[in-house]
Amino acid sequence: MIKTDVLVIGAGPIGLFAVHQLGIIGLKAEVVDNLDKIGGQCIELYPDKPIYDIPAIPECTGESLTKNLLEQVKPFKTNFHLNERVQEISKEKNHWKIATSKNKIFIAPNIIIAGGVGSFEPRKFSIEEAIKFENNGVYYSIKDKNYFKNKKICIFGGGDSALDWAIELSKFAEVILIHRRNEFRGVGNSFKTVKKLEKEGKLKIKTPFQINSIEGQHKISAITIKTEDDKTEKITTDCILGFFGLIMKLGPIGEWGLNLDKKHIPVNTENFQTNKEGIFAIGDICTYPGKLKLILSGFHEAALAARTCFKIARPNEKYKFEFSTTSKKMQERLGLKKDK
């Protein structure tokens, strides 16, 4: 059981800035995100694309913004619980009990939901056997590429992830890249490299094929693939990887008794609190008259929510407004020298 002042759901840009705003006023936060990496949409959807409307930063990319936000929260030594979805919340006396998909329990007087468009989840194989073998031969992401060394692998998909992993894993595994169309969606260079590797006999490409069945008892022994006109082919393999993109689901957030308006959470704009005391919603997931789904709006929302979190977490202390330029306390929390 982990006790903290605030449990932040979502490690996107707004969840990260919330950690900063909580940290400088002296509150501890723990962050949970369903993804295997920090950065939310900025990292998952557009790491290389330029952003031009972050105040005082004329241009940055999704990746560099995330890197800088992480740098800014470094002094607070925050724990990030990745690959974990917040499943359930319940009220216990003066605090919230929060349970994750990995059965971790957090106890906190405040929850900040910075869940964006909901949790990103991989699009999965549609055949039933894929569920049976999930995480035991069927994978939708790679946590440790060494696991695949010297294995026979079938990679499904036509986008960048499928192409990039086919290139990478072909260095030390037997790879077959399978796609339902003859054309790949991935960017030019990766596709050229894949074709070159195919010519050199370092990987195989099979198109236009889709998965038809998976064979095996306790582990996968083979799969069959088929064309649109039902021509089938059997392939012996140790595992299959599916890279079909991500779907965004509001997921469990929709079941916590919060008021909802078309998959968004209405909030009070004074402090971004939801209809439940101690639960705040900021960033893309919240809605109010005039809401702009921009990163800069989320930063403002984080600042206000953090101040009310303070009042709830420290009912006996008075919150005092301070500037970071002049507040010794804030500067100490940021690990700066006292004489600065």
Ligand SMILES: Cc1cc2nc3c(=O)[nH]c(=O)nc-3n(C[C@H](O)[C@H](O)[C@H](O)COP(=O)(O)OP(=O)(O)OC[C@H]3O[C@@H](n4cnc5c(N)ncnc54)[C@H](O)[C@@H]3O)c2cc1C
């Ligand atoms: C292509 C593109 C370009 C964009 N360009 C700009 C731009 O130029 N300027 C701008 O201001 N904005 C831009 N945006 C919008 C901007 O990216 C979003 O406003 C911003 O990412 C919202 O941040 P967030 O932290 O609220 O949510 P997100 O970035 O969506 O992060 C939410 C996180 O919460 C996690 N999560 C959700 N539910 C759970 C749960 N139950 N348990 C655990 N984790 C959960 C998700 O996995 C996700 O990582 C762009 C968006 C896109 C798609």
